[in-house]
Amino acid sequence: MASINLHGNSYEVDEDGFLQEPDKWTEDVAKAMAEMEGITDLNETHWKVMNYLRDYFKQNGIAPMVRKLTKDTGVNLKEMYELFPQGPANSACKWAGLPKPTGCV
Amino acid sequence: MKKSLKIKDISLNGDAPITELNLDDLLPLPPPYDKIEEQPGWKRITEEQKGRIVCNLDGVVGLSLPRPETPEEEKKYVDLFVTGMQKLLSRENNWTFLQPLLLSLEYCAKCQTCSDSCPVYEASGKNDLYRPTYRSEVFRRLANKYLKPGGKLLAKLNNEEIELNWTTISRLYELAYRCTMCRRCAQACPMGVDNGLITHELRKLFSQELGWAPRELHEKGTMLQLKVGSSTGMSPKVVKDNMEFIDEDYSELTGFDVVTPWDRKDADVLLIHNAGEILSWPENPAAFTILLNAAGISWTLASDDPAYDGVNYGLFYDDVQLARIALKHAEVAKKLNVKKIVMGECGHQHKALMTIADRILLGDMNIPRESSMTFLENLVFSGKIKFDPSKNDFPVTLHDPCNIVRNLGIVEPQRRILRYLCPQFREMTPHGVDNYCCGGGSGFAVMSQNNFKDWRVAVAGRKKFKQILDAFADQPGPEVKKYLCAPCSNCKGQIRDILDYYGAPLKSGIIYGGLVELIVNAMTDLKEPFIKWEE
Numbered sequence: 001m002a003s004i005n006l007h008g009n010s011y012e013v014d015e016d017g018f019l020q021e022p023d024k025w026t027e028d029v030a031k032a033m034a035e036m037e038g039i040t041d042l043n044e045t046h047w048k049v050m051n052y053l054r055d056y057f058k059q060n061g062i063a064p065m066v067r068k069l070t071k072d073t074g075v076n077l078k079e080m081y082e083l084f085p086q087g088p089a090n091s092a093c094k095w096a097g098l099p100k101p102t103g104c105v
Numbered sequence: 106m107k108k109s110l111k112i113k114d115i116s117l118n119g120d121a122p123i124t125e126l127n128l129d130d131l132l133p134l135p136p137p138y139d140k141i142e143e144q145p146g147w148k149r150i151t152e153e154q155k156g157r158i159v160c161n162l163d164g165v166v167g168l169s170l171p172r173p174e175t176p177e178e179e180k181k182y183v184d185l186f187v188t189g190m191q192k193l194l195s196r197e198n199n200w201t202f203l204q205p206l207l208l209s210l211e212y213c214a215k216c217q218t219c220s221d222s223c224p225v226y227e228a229s230g231k232n233d234l235y236r237p238t239y240r241s242e243v244f245r246r247l248a249n250k251y252l253k254p255g256g257k258l259l260a261k262l263n264n265e266e267i268e269l270n271w272t273t274i275s276r277l278y279e280l281a282y283r284c285t286m287c288r289r290c291a292q293a294c295p296m297g298v299d300n301g302l303i304t305h306e307l308r309k310l311f312s313q314e315l316g317w318a319p320r321e322l323h324e325k326g327t328m329l330q331l332k333v334g335s336s337t338g339m340s341p342k343v344v345k346d347n348m349e350f351i352d353e354d355y356s357e358l359t360g361f362d363v364v365t366p367w368d369r370k371d372a373d374v375l376l377i378h379n380a381g382e383i384l385s386w387p388e389n390p391a392a393f394t395i396l397l398n399a400a401g402i403s404w405t406l407a408s409d410d411p412a413y414d415g416v417n418y419g420l421f422y423d424d425v426q427l428a429r430i431a432l433k434h435a436e437v438a439k440k441l442n443v444k445k446i447v448m449g450e451c452g453h454q455h456k457a458l459m460t461i462a463d464r465i466l467l468g469d470m471n472i473p474r475e476s477s478m479t480f481l482e483n484l485v486f487s488g489k490i491k492f493d494p495s496k497n498d499f500p501v502t503l504h505d506p507c508n509i510v511r512n513l514g515i516v517e518p519q520r521r522i523l524r525y526l527c528p529q530f531r532e533m534t535p536h537g538v539d540n541y542c543c544g545g546g547s548g549f550a551v552m553s554q555n556n557f558k559d560w561r562v563a564v565a566g567r568k569k570f571k572q573i574l575d576a577f578a579d580q581p582g583p584e585v586k587k588y589l590c591a592p593c594s595n596c597k598g599q600i601r602d603i604l605d606y607y608g609a610p611l612k613s614g615i616i617y618g619g620l621v622e623l624i625v626n627a628m629t630d631l632k633e634p635f636i637k638w639e640e
Contacts, residue, residue, distance in 0.1 A: 002154075002157070014554075015154075015158075015169050015554040015555050016553065016554060060340075060342075060343045060346075061333075061338060061340065061343070062337065062338035062339060062343060065347055065350065065351075065383070065384050065385075065387060066384075066385070067350075067351075067354065067387055068347070068350055071354070101337070101338075101384075102321065102325040102326070102329060102336055102337060102338055102551075103325075103326070103329075103335060103336035103337030103338065103380060103381050103384075103414070103416065103551065104336070104337070104379050104380070104381030104382075104385075104416055104451070104550065104551055104594040104595055104598055105337060105381045105384045105385040105551075105598070
């Protein structure tokens with residue numbers, strides 16, 4: 001298993017960098033992961049999207065449909081890619097501590 | 106410059122890759138994608154990764170096999186490989202594919218006709234490692250040497266030396282995931298040898314005997330599907346919530362009353378989507394609902410697991426997992442007492458449930474199964490829905506999913522629809538049963554560990570990308586919006602990744618989608634276009 005070091009703490013991640021133990025997630029993890037993709041300032045909308053993802057995941061055990069995410073947060077797909085360089089799955093979900101989406105998605 | 110590769114090289118020099126891939130060697134692409142320096146290439150495996158996982162084939166790692174800790178551990182797996190070979194070649198352990206496997210091992214004339222037909226081999230710049238015959242010949246020599254009486258002596262005499270060791274099996278495992286099992290080579294072979302099948306049997310050996318399978322296909326694939334109902338992780342409750350959301354969304358967008366029926370007993374048709382459509386391409390299930398309702402079909406989706414997800418990754422690597430899932434699909438159909446099951450736009454679902462499952466679905470479990478291609482053709486030409494083809498007056502080309510077209514022979518229905526409804530429909534060259542794989546076949550589209558995604562896009566999908574560009578060469582610029590019809594979820598996932606990798610939506614104006622979306626887009630009653638060119 002791979003691991004990453006953030007501010008002196010070690011976290012287990014899969015080969016794509018997704019957190020393996022969602023319980024260990026903190027806001028600092030999100031900030032550090034964002035920094036690794038070149039985003040140093042997380043704004044209110046970043047947090048709105050990530051909090052939505054975390055809430056949805058807690059209730060349903062998976063990430064929401066992208067269409068549902070954009071509709072419920074009011075952040076359209078273009079804006080989503082501006083906020084999260086690799087998109088809703090590979091950046092937003094990852095920073096929010098969700099596991100990598102699976103299946104034919 | 107790459108060096109030529111010998112069969113015995115697979116056993117030698119344990120930790121080092123046996124070949125190297127360079128962008129300069131790959132099949133050239135047409136402009137504006139022709140400049141090597143502008144191509145993204147692929148990520149390199151880091152030293153830290155090399156210390157943990159096996160990286161000894163071609164610098165690409167799709168499987169993240171942990172490095173063994175002791176020589177005993179290595180030996181355990183090598184011994185298992187031998188028993189695995191024995192099982193593959195015995196009737197009681199391999200009743201599914203024994204005969205074609207034996208014929209394919211016996212009759213290869215080594216003429217290399219298959220190599221020229223293989224998109225991976227061609228796109229790689231003809232790298233020996235990717236010849237359809239390379240892995241097959243390794244397996245053939247190992248089976249001859251270690252299973253046949255006097256095999257070791259004969260291997261020496263025939264100058265077919267090969268060693269069976271950890272290096273051999275760990276490389277062979279990764280190499281079993283460099284072929285998309287598109288079986289273009291099998292079609293080209295004058296002897297009928299099926300090298301795609303040999304790839305499949307190798308994957309099966311690794312999974313069923315050594316417990317080695319890609320995480321995306323096994324742990325997060327068939328195991329997750331058997332546990333919660335879908336490899337996407339959607340439970341019955343979540344899938345119904347999502348479809349309800351899609352119904353509402355598309356009622357707003359189209360003005361139709363979009364209502365998807367669930368769990369209707371005695372319906373004529375049980376439609377099984379690939380559940381990935383619901384999450385990633387909701388316009389596809391929405392279009393099915395609109396169309397089937399408009400035609401007055403008696404139909405339903407099922408919320409019993411796993412019948413709301415048609416995927417069956419077992420097809421790609423493990424007969425036992427395939428059987429478990431196929432049986433459950435049929436059980437739900439039987440419980441609902443439907444007249445037939447219709448496959449959504451998913452290629453491997455077609456092959457798994459329509460043909461391979463025939464071996465296990467006996468008696469009243471053998472519920473009729475139909476492809477959405479023929480089903481949609483009957484619907485489109487039934488006269489029940491009015492169409493206005495001028496609504497689809499933009500360039501359209503068709504990708505042929507290997508499992509539906511070459512492997513099942515369903516070639517014309519989708520074309521008759523497109524010729525009727527899309528005035529600017531044009532074929533790729535070649536097409537139909539001679540199509541090229543998208544490069545995402547056999548599960549690749551959902552595999553993306555380390556730098557595997559870069560490889561499947563830049564190498565395995567290269568030939569397809571060139572074909573797509575060539576099909577639209579008369580109007581290459583982004584000002585003309587073009588539609589690539591790919592009626593298969595796996596293919597769509599791969600095509601999305603190819604187009605994104607090269608920035609082709611912006612540079613070339615190409616979008617992709619399924620077949621049913623084009624049909625709905627042409628409905629006379631539809632007020633606003635169904636196909637959205639920009640999000």
